[in-house]
Amino acid sequence: MNRIITLTTDFGLTDGFVGTMKGVILGINPNATIVDITHDIAPQNIEQGAFLFANAAKYFPANVIHVVVVDPGVGSARRAIAAREDETLFVAPDNGVLSSVLRPSSSVVQLNKPAYWLPRVSNTFHGRDVFAPVAAHLSLGVPLEALGDPIDNWVRLPRAPGLRAGDEIAGRVIHIDRFGNIITNAGEEMLSGMDRAWLVVRIGGRVLRGVESTYADAARGELVALISSSWHLEVAMRDGNAAEALGVRIGDEMVVGLDRE
Amino acid sequence: MNRIITLTTDFGLTDGFVGTMKGVILGINPNATIVDITHDIAPQNIEQGAFLFANAAKYFPANVIHVVVVDPGVGSARRAIAAREDETLFVAPDNGVLSSVLRPSSSVVQLNKPAYWLPRVSNTFHGRDVFAPVAAHLSLGVPLEALGDPIDNWVRLPRAPGLRAGDEIAGRVIHIDRFGNIITNAGEEMLSGMDRAWLVVRIGGRVLRGVESTYADAARGELVALISSSWHLEVAMRDGNAAEALGVRIGDEMVVGLDRE
Amino acid sequence: MNRIITLTTDFGLTDGFVGTMKGVILGINPNATIVDITHDIAPQNIEQGAFLFANAAKYFPANVIHVVVVDPGVGSARRAIAAREDETLFVAPDNGVLSSVLRPSSSVVQLNKPAYWLPRVSNTFHGRDVFAPVAAHLSLGVPLEALGDPIDNWVRLPRAPGLRAGDEIAGRVIHIDRFGNIITNAGEEMLSGMDRAWLVVRIGGRVLRGVESTYADAARGELVALISSSWHLEVAMRDGNAAEALGVRIGDEMVVGLDRE
Numbered sequence: 001m002n003r004i005i006t007l008t009t010d011f012g013l014t015d016g017f018v019g020t021m022k023g024v025i026l027g028i029n030p031n032a033t034i035v036d037i038t039h040d041i042a043p044q045n046i047e048q049g050a051f052l053f054a055n056a057a058k059y060f061p062a063n064v065i066h067v068v069v070v071d072p073g074v075g076s077a078r079r080a081i082a083a084r085e086d087e088t089l090f091v092a093p094d095n096g097v098l099s100s101v102l103r104p105s106s107s108v109v110q111l112n113k114p115a116y117w118l119p120r121v122s123n124t125f126h127g128r129d130v131f132a133p134v135a136a137h138l139s140l141g142v143p144l145e146a147l148g149d150p151i152d153n154w155v156r157l158p159r160a161p162g163l164r165a166g167d168e169i170a171g172r173v174i175h176i177d178r179f180g181n182i183i184t185n186a187g188e189e190m191l192s193g194m195d196r197a198w199l200v201v202r203i204g205g206r207v208l209r210g211v212e213s214t215y216a217d218a219a220r221g222e223l224v225a226l227i228s229s230s231w232h233l234e235v236a237m238r239d240g241n242a243a244e245a246l247g248v249r250i251g252d253e254m255v256v257g258l259d260r261e
Numbered sequence: 262m263n264r265i266i267t268l269t270t271d272f273g274l275t276d277g278f279v280g281t282m283k284g285v286i287l288g289i290n291p292n293a294t295i296v297d298i299t300h301d302i303a304p305q306n307i308e309q310g311a312f313l314f315a316n317a318a319k320y321f322p323a324n325v326i327h328v329v330v331v332d333p334g335v336g337s338a339r340r341a342i343a344a345r346e347d348e349t350l351f352v353a354p355d356n357g358v359l360s361s362v363l364r365p366s367s368s369v370v371q372l373n374k375p376a377y378w379l380p381r382v383s384n385t386f387h388g389r390d391v392f393a394p395v396a397a398h399l400s401l402g403v404p405l406e407a408l409g410d411p412i413d414n415w416v417r418l419p420r421a422p423g424l425r426a427g428d429e430i431a432g433r434v435i436h437i438d439r440f441g442n443i444i445t446n447a448g449e450e451m452l453s454g455m456d457r458a459w460l461v462v463r464i465g466g467r468v469l470r471g472v473e474s475t476y477a478d479a480a481r482g483e484l485v486a487l488i489s490s491s492w493h494l495e496v497a498m499r500d501g502n503a504a505e506a507l508g509v510r511i512g513d514e515m516v517v518g519l520d521r522e
Numbered sequence: 523m524n525r526i527i528t529l530t531t532d533f534g535l536t537d538g539f540v541g542t543m544k545g546v547i548l549g550i551n552p553n554a555t556i557v558d559i560t561h562d563i564a565p566q567n568i569e570q571g572a573f574l575f576a577n578a579a580k581y582f583p584a585n586v587i588h589v590v591v592v593d594p595g596v597g598s599a600r601r602a603i604a605a606r607e608d609e610t611l612f613v614a615p616d617n618g619v620l621s622s623v624l625r626p627s628s629s630v631v632q633l634n635k636p637a638y639w640l641p642r643v644s645n646t647f648h649g650r651d652v653f654a655p656v657a658a659h660l661s662l663g664v665p666l667e668a669l670g671d672p673i674d675n676w677v678r679l680p681r682a683p684g685l686r687a688g689d690e691i692a693g694r695v696i697h698i699d700r701f702g703n704i705i706t707n708a709g710e711e712m713l714s715g716m717d718r719a720w721l722v723v724r725i726g727g728r729v730l731r732g733v734e735s736t737y738a739d740a741a742r743g744e745l746v747a748l749i750s751s752s753w754h755l756e757v758a759m760r761d762g763n764a765a766e767a768l769g770v771r772i773g774d775e776m777v778v779g780l781d782r783e
Contacts, residue, residue: 004287013274013562015700016530017699019528019558020559020577020578022558026555026557030583033287035283035295037280040274043700053277056280059288064284072761123735123748124748124758125751178275178276181385214337214385215336215337229386229389239333263553267545269541274535296548296556297544298538298541298542313537320546322548438536438537439536477599490647490651
């Protein structure tokens, strides 16, 4: 069956790990369509993996199988899971990397049926030996329930959205993209009811007045606050790199307030 | 329909932007075959995007749909376009990135029919919200003319080929590839009628005698001028990195002359 | 025909070389399924290419066509070859990059039938002009023997496995992966008959006691010796980068001994 399987990992593209996973999948289901989301999650950074994966996943069709392997605990007692939420299937280590896409009502099983893995399982590369073959079997129609026993105590990452109190939002930087755009944990909905023209964004020792609608609202080389494509408050520099210019890093604080003067 | 859609962007592969575009395309046409040309165009470098895209595009079959997103003006008043040249379709911002592949006779429309975009369009990621869905609809057979109104004043980049005057060519460096090979804007045809053995190439303070036919005409670690795979005058170092050795950068000058002494 | 063609090169992903090869393949066989193994082989590093390719290749289905282009001799008198080993086909320059996958009994031909190449062959990019079209023709069912004349003196790389003498193994570092894990040329089978708990691994001026089974056998930030996913002796640092911590590079020595005290 021609099912779509997506791959998100921290494996990078240099060592051939991702190509190897594709070989395993195509060996089990030659008709799978494999799509890379990203393989450049910072090594073992579960939070970043969860964030970038969730951003991309919501733009895929519903009947997709997502494989997410950021797995610092590979070979340890950490569990591996597969899950279903609506029509979408997920395969991942049980470390919270699926936190943003699973719900309390999702069906989750612990992968404990070696019949659906490669015959020889290494202790360092379950992407190849467990997660890829499990996804391939799902793509052939194997039911989730055949892959392992149901669990409901799967790992959730603590959610850490920005906090709004009155007309003030306390947030932090959760991602810096290739262009140096600074993405914060303040979702667009947090700005509701506030007049964007009077908002003041404090970050990296700088004060930006107004949340604009597009990069082009700033002059070249100027900083601008706006809403990111992931629908978060973002700070960018037109035709430049805001994170470098501000010396801002992931985890740094950002504060939004109202100033009508 | 199983149409080929290629992607060329400056999005990099880290943030999942490219994977997201693929999700959008496959959501509209699950049978599209998506091929990456490159996603490592230097951020917002339209000239480099135009050059690398055109080099690759001429090796694809005719009935392909090319999506090229190097888009510093995203969210501004810059137009978005789709175009047809012979059987080949193109989707891109109207900023000149298609300059090398469109002709005066090409059919070009301005994308102004939101029915073919995602329902919600961000101001920072038209690759996902406009260009990907438009390409997917084209791959399903939607005619170019349905996507927007025809225009003929689309943006052309100023062409900047090398200049030949008599037996001298004045050029500059337009690309440095992964191997450190230096590609110039002197097309092979500019050498016509000149005896390659007597040509003298001046670049980065060095003088190379003769335009050779292959890397192997030089000893290890030696510089060699030859014709690149894109059919331009190239300066390389056998088993080494010419750009590093010469301290040459994009935009630097190169001069070719004849010297029979 | 829907055959799988894999690509392994040192071309990187920036210049569009890989995308161009895919265009050539799909122009000849629009139904080929193309899979990237890696394109980040260190420029012109045949040994690394041979190692990473062989690790991945063994996880692909048997009836695959593998294209491996690490080709410092492109344009020289070096031969190009295609080969068959069991049901698997290979296309590569004849420089030893296939050493780990071909056997004395493999069928190997020298590519000398330009009818299966692009009409115009550059001297610097046979990946595009020779190897990609040859692979595409193979995927359409062209027999290996049509592509050129059989040879049996194809190039083998000298094999350099670790050496075991009694209870001591003398090895060296052959790969460092994205996570900083250090892979050595001591295959797992070399440890046979030795009690892993008593093994002592000397590398980078450090002494590790015991070969463990998984990363989790070490505390965070601690070094651990174990068996890699390629089934070699590996030295890793839990939640860290062993190669950086030890200042170890490819080619460095490693010694394994037994110490029961």
